[in-house]
Amino acid sequence: AGALIVLAVFPFWDYATSGLETGLCIAWLGTIWWLLVTLAPGRELPTAIVIGLGPLVRPDLGRASVVFLVAAWFIARPSRRRTCALAAAAIALPLAYEVFRAGYYGTLVPLPALAKSASHAAWSRGFRYLLDFSRPYAIWIPLAILALLAGVALHRRLAGRRELAIVLAPVVTGVLLFVYVLRVGGDFMHARMFLAPVFAIALPAFMLP
Numbered sequence: 562a563g564a565l566i567v568l569a570v571f572p573f574w575d576y577a578t579s580g581l582e583t584g585l586c587i588a589w590l591g592t593i594w595w596l597l598v599t600l601a602p603g604r605e606l607p608t609a610i611v612i613g614l615g616p617l618v619r620p621d622l623g624r625a626s627v628v629f630l631v632a633a634w635f636i637a638r639p640s641r642r643r644t645c646a647l648a649a650a651a652i653a654l655p656l657a658y659e660v661f662r663a664g665y666y667g668t669l670v671p672l673p674a675l676a677k678s679a680s681h682a683a684w685s686r687g688f689r690y691l692l693d694f695s696r697p698y699a700i701w702i703p704l705a706i707l708a709l710l711a712g713v714a715l716h717r718r719l720a721g722r723r724e725l726a727i728v729l730a731p732v733v734t735g736v737l738l739f740v741y742v743l744r745v746g747g748d749f750m751h752a753r754m755f756l757a758p759v760f761a762i763a764l765p766a767f768m769l770p
Contacts, residue, residue, distance in 0.1 A: 562707060563766030566759060570698050572752035573760075582619055586757045589618045593629050594731055594764050600636050605647055608633055613651030617658060620671050621741050625734040625761070626651070632730035636723050683746030690747025694755050704759070707766040728765045735762035 567573045576583035593615075596608045612633065615626030630651055639647060663669055674680070695701055715728060738758035748754040 562710060563763035563768075566700070566703050566707075566763050569703075570700065570752075570756075570759070572694075572756055576753055576756060581753070583753060583756055586619055586622065587760050589614065589622070590625065590731070590734075590757060590761050590764070593625070594727075597629060597632060597636070597730060598727055600633060602637075605633070605637050605639060605643075606650055609647040609651040610654070613653070613655060616655045619757075620674065621738060622757070623655075624737045624741065628734045628737065629730050632726040635726040682744050684743060686746035687743035691743060691755070693747075694752045700759065704762060707763060711765055731761040731764040735759065 573587075577587075578584075589611075593608075593612045596604075596611060600608055609630065612626050612629045615622035615624075615629075630648070634644065659669070662671075666672065668675065711728070715724075735758040738761065739755070742748075742754045742758065
């Protein structure tokens with residue numbers, strides 16, 4: 562059921578072949594959720610490394626990395642020492658790139674963040690950007706239906722800590738990304754910044770017939 566949103570909302574098609582980072586964001590989100598679903602003893606290290614790549618895919622996806630790392634911890638429940646080692650593995654590459662960026666560019670944040678004034682709140686512009694996305698596709702209708710279906714499925718079949726972590730991680734990630742996009746005022750390209758949040762929220766519904 563969740564795949565129908567990706568198939569029906571035209572910007573998913575448009576930006577998948579635009580040469581921008583949207584396709585990479587969606588591929589990374591799908592990959593880390595698959596790693597979370599299939600997480601088993603012995604696979605914690607590669608899972609932590611891939612999840613930690615979020616800030617390198619796109620800086621705002623660092624929020625997704627944090628949420629999915631917490632979910633992976635709830636599933637695996639490693640020891641304190643193992644937790645520290647996995648956390649170090651997750652942040653190693655982003656930290657190394659941050660050191661490079663600070664030395665090469667002389668700034669701690671990506672250059673687009675400076676160009677778009679990402680540190681300033683522009684809620685009104687963000688809500689206009691949301692309306693520009695939601696009106697043509699009535700995106701809230703399928704999301705509400707999927708939320709209802711997911712709630713029913715969760716109530717009937719899922720009860721364990723692992724399943725709750727798997728289902729909630731992408732939903733919480735999508736909500737956080739939505740709020741971030743609203744705060745920074747959206748983007749100058751139609752719907753682009755909302756595609757990753759919508760995909761994340763719809764991920765658990767991909768398992769619904």
